[in-house]
Amino acid sequence: MRISIIGAGRVAYHLAKVLHAEHQLTQVYSRSFERAQRLADQFNMQAIHSYAELNPSVDLIIIAVSDQSIPQVIQELHHYVPNVLIVHTSGSTHLDVLKQVHTRSGVFYPLQTFSVEREIDWCSTPLFIEANDLIDQQYLLKLASSLSEKVYAYSSAQRLSLHLAAVFACNFSNYCYDMAKQVVDAQSVDFSLLYPLILETAQKAVQQDPRAMQTGPAIRGDQNILAMHQNMLNVMNRSDLSQVYTLLSQQLVERHQSK
Amino acid sequence: MRISIIGAGRVAYHLAKVLHAEHQLTQVYSRSFERAQRLADQFNMQAIHSYAELNPSVDLIIIAVSDQSIPQVIQELHHYVPNVLIVHTSGSTHLDVLKQVHTRSGVFYPLQTFSVEREIDWCSTPLFIEANDLIDQQYLLKLASSLSEKVYAYSSAQRLSLHLAAVFACNFSNYCYDMAKQVVDAQSVDFSLLYPLILETAQKAVQQDPRAMQTGPAIRGDQNILAMHQNMLNVMNRSDLSQVYTLLSQQLVERHQSK
Numbered sequence: 436m437r438i439s440i441i442g443a444g445r446v447a448y449h450l451a452k453v454l455h456a457e458h459q460l461t462q463v464y465s466r467s468f469e470r471a472q473r474l475a476d477q478f479n480m481q482a483i484h485s486y487a488e489l490n491p492s493v494d495l496i497i498i499a500v501s502d503q504s505i506p507q508v509i510q511e512l513h514h515y516v517p518n519v520l521i522v523h524t525s526g527s528t529h530l531d532v533l534k535q536v537h538t539r540s541g542v543f544y545p546l547q548t549f550s551v552e553r554e555i556d557w558c559s560t561p562l563f564i565e566a567n568d569l570i571d572q573q574y575l576l577k578l579a580s581s582l583s584e585k586v587y588a589y590s591s592a593q594r595l596s597l598h599l600a601a602v603f604a605c606n607f608s609n610y611c612y613d614m615a616k617q618v619v620d621a622q623s624v625d626f627s628l629l630y631p632l633i634l635e636t637a638q639k640a641v642q643q644d645p646r647a648m649q650t651g652p653a654i655r656g657d658q659n660i661l662a663m664h665q666n667m668l669n670v671m672n673r674s675d676l677s678q679v680y681t682l683l684s685q686q687l688v689e690r691h692q693s694k
Numbered sequence: 695m696r697i698s699i700i701g702a703g704r705v706a707y708h709l710a711k712v713l714h715a716e717h718q719l720t721q722v723y724s725r726s727f728e729r730a731q732r733l734a735d736q737f738n739m740q741a742i743h744s745y746a747e748l749n750p751s752v753d754l755i756i757i758a759v760s761d762q763s764i765p766q767v768i769q770e771l772h773h774y775v776p777n778v779l780i781v782h783t784s785g786s787t788h789l790d791v792l793k794q795v796h797t798r799s800g801v802f803y804p805l806q807t808f809s810v811e812r813e814i815d816w817c818s819t820p821l822f823i824e825a826n827d828l829i830d831q832q833y834l835l836k837l838a839s840s841l842s843e844k845v846y847a848y849s850s851a852q853r854l855s856l857h858l859a860a861v862f863a864c865n866f867s868n869y870c871y872d873m874a875k876q877v878v879d880a881q882s883v884d885f886s887l888l889y890p891l892i893l894e895t896a897q898k899a900v901q902q903d904p905r906a907m908q909t910g911p912a913i914r915g916d917q918n919i920l921a922m923h924q925n926m927l928n929v930m931n932r933s934d935l936s937q938v939y940t941l942l943s944q945q946l947v948e949r950h951q952s953k
Contacts, residue, residue, distance in 0.1 A: 503916055527911070527919045546887060548894055548909055552902065561887045585887075596881040597888075599923050603935075604874035604888045605895045606910030607942050608867040612899040613908065613949070615863035622855040628805060628820045628844075629856075629863045630900040635807055636864045637896035640871040641889040643811065649872065650807055651865030652786070657762055660786045664858050675945055676862075682941055683866050686934055690872070 436578065437461050439489065440480075441508055442499035443470035445549040446524050450499060451478045453557050453582055461493050486511045491519060495578070497543060498523040506532055513537040520571050522564075526598030529591040534567050541566035541575050544594055545583075548605050561585040563594050614676055621671055646690070653684040654691040695837065696720050698748065699739075700767055701758035702729035704808040705783050709758060710737045712816050712841055720752050750775045754837070756802060757782040765791055772796040779830050781823075785857030788850040793826050800825035800834050803853055804842075807864050820844040822853050873935055880930055905949070912943040913950040 436458045440447050443465035451460060455478040463480045465471035475482035483489065489496075489512070496516065498508055502525045512521055513536050522541040523533060533540035542565040547555060562579040565588065566572035572588065579586040589597070612633060616626045639648045652660035661684055668677040695717045699706050702724035710719060714737040722739045724730035734741035742748065748755075748771070755775065757767055761784050771780055772795050781800040782792060792799035801824040806814060821838040823845065825831035831847065838845040848856070871892060875885045898907045911919035920943055927936040 501914060501916065502911075502919055503914075527922065547891055548898065550898060550902075550907060550909075553894075553898060556890070559890050561890065587887075593881060593883055595922070595926065596878060597883055599926055600874040600877040600883075600885075600888060601891055602910055602923065602939070603870050603877060605891050606908070606912065606946070607873075607938070608870040608892070609895050609899060609904050609908055610942055610946055611862050611867040611870060612896075612904035614866075615859040616904055618859040618862060619855060622852060624852055624855055624859075626859075627900075628846075629859060631815070631818050631820065632806055632860055632864050633867070633896050633899055635812075636868050637871075637892050639807065639809060639812060640868060640892055641886075643809075645868050645871035645875060648809060649865070649868055650809075651861055652761070653865065655760060655762075657760065660761055663786065663854070664861065667854065667858055675948075678941060679866070679945070680861070682937060683869055686938070687865070687869055689934075 436495060437490075437493040438495045438497060439463065439493045440474075440497050440499060441465075441512070443467065443474045444499065445551055446545070447497075447499040448474060448551060449549050449555050450497060450524070450545075451480070453555070455479070457581060458578075461490055462488070464489070486515045489515050491516045493519060494574070495519070496521045502528050506536075509533050509536045509540070520566075520574065522566075522575065526563075526601060527595055529595070530565050530567065531591070539568060539571055541568075541571055542591070542594065543575060543579065544598075546597060546601060557582045558584055561587065563587050563589040563597070565589060565591060565594065614679065617673070617676070618671075621673075649687065649691065651687070653687040656688065695754060696749075696752040697754045697756060698722065698752045699733075699756050699758060700724075700771070702726065702733045703758065703760075704810055705804070706756075706758040707733060707810060708808050708814050709756060709783070709804075710739070712814070714738070716840060717837075720749055721747070723748070745770045745774045748774050750778060752778060753833070754778070755780045761787050765795075768792050768795045768799070779825075779833065781825075781834065785822075785860060786854055788854070789824050789826065790850070798827060798830055800827075800830055801850070801853065802834060802838065803857075805856060805860060816841045817843055820846065822846050822848040822856070824848060824850060824853070873938065876932070876935070877930075908946065908950065910946070912946040915947065 439462040441464050460480045462483050463471045463474050464483050471482035520539045522543040526544050544563040546561045562583045564575040564579050619626050698721040700723050719739045721742050722730045722733050723742050730741035779798045781802040785803050803822040805820045821842045823834040823838050878885050
């Protein structure tokens with residue numbers, strides 16, 4: 436399969452890295468030519484300066500850019516390569532955004548958090564595919580199955596719901612870690628002391644219903660501790676953390692009262 | 695070392711389990727005699743019906759009860775065993791709560807989340823000890839070091855700060871998983887699809903500063919996605935999740951604007 440990539444960020448990098456082994460990566464385009472060139476050098480691709488240089492004989496073009504840029508990118512791509520299968524990699528962009536411009540469109544969404552520093556275990560990463568056309572869907576299923584054991588043909592509505600859940604499970608849990616670090620940093624206490632707790636909490640959530648695994652002063656109804664923590668956050672002059680503490684504790688109390 | 699335990703909950707269970715191998719567990723008391731008896735049967739201890747039956751010749755009594763009950767428990771214990779070293783296992787209770795009643799008092803706080811179903815890796819669990827008396831502190835250091843490689847003599851102020859951070863890192867991150875599950879459940883989407891994401895997010899946080907690892911629509915400033923997610927939560931009639939989404943997204947924007 437001959438594949439070109441639009442974008443040179445984290446998702447583009449990790450996709451190029453894994454696809455490179457079994458497929459022929461042809462071209463890469465990025466608003467920053469320098470970034471495109473860097474990716475091209477690593478994975479034996481051609482970096483291009485404009486969409487006009489796109490090779491129309493590839494099997495697939497993968498759009499791996501910010502969600503906001505997708506509508507603009509598909510307009511341009513359609514103009515130059517009207518007959519190539521084009522997919523985006525976004526959890527939150529409806530297939531229609533591509534489909535209303537470009538017939539042979541689809542989605543190739545890896546549900547994972549990407550950073551340049553860390554390897555992706557593709558085999559266990561769930562991949563969600565969707566296509567306007569049945570043959571294109573078969574093609575994407577085959578491609579996805581060459582990377583992961585967990586491939587699902589999901590509708591845009593299902594995928595959007597998963598991505599919303601991912602914001603809670605990933606972005607917000609990471610912000611909880613970040614807030615925890617700010618609390619210990621203020622006392623010059625080493626954040627790494629919390630590592631076993633962070634890992635165990637995540638491990639528990641993937642073995643049991645997180646609701647059943649919930650612990651802490653809020654669900655114990657321990658008003659003394661809740662008041663003391665609020666007081667500590669006030670002394671630290673951290674009304675932002677105090678607001679989060681209040682809202683989440685209140686919701687935890689309500690959720691576990693109804694048990 | 696001869697050790698008795700007050701309480702028969704999760705912390706008492708896991709402490710009994712690990713101490714049982716190398717130390718002589720003597721008695722266990724719980725408000726529920728049935729629970730005390732169950733723990734006693736498992737670890738070859740004597741379950742007692744009242745504090746009056748406490749053996750005063752043990753080396754240590756560990757209080758593993760809810761924070762709220764500690765002041766009452768230490769009053770009773772002091773009455774019957776005024777000369778025995780007594781520690782509590784709480785992150786958020788100041789040593790003074792014991793010390794003002796009982797001279798030979800201390801703290802033995804394992805920074806971990808306990809559930810009956812899961813084994814505790816004691817070796818990597820940070821233990822924080824504190825004592826009113828230097829000899830008692832030495833004793834607790836020795837006991838703690840027999841369980842864990844990570845033993846720290848921390849002041850109550852430092853420990854309280856750690857415990858506040860643990861509420862964010864553990865209780866609140868678990869609530870994020872719980873909210874994520876509620877979102878996918880509403881669409882009959884399988885929560886287990888989020889497992890790799892949850893584990894990877896935690897793994898990243900223990901290797902890099904979580905602030906640097908933050909991802910998501912809020913810090914990308916993607917207003918379209920933020921509005922769409924709010925709309926989805928409104929359609930689901932989940933104003934509770936919408937409130938959390940608004941507050942955390944707003945704080946994430948502010949925190950990452952100042953980068």
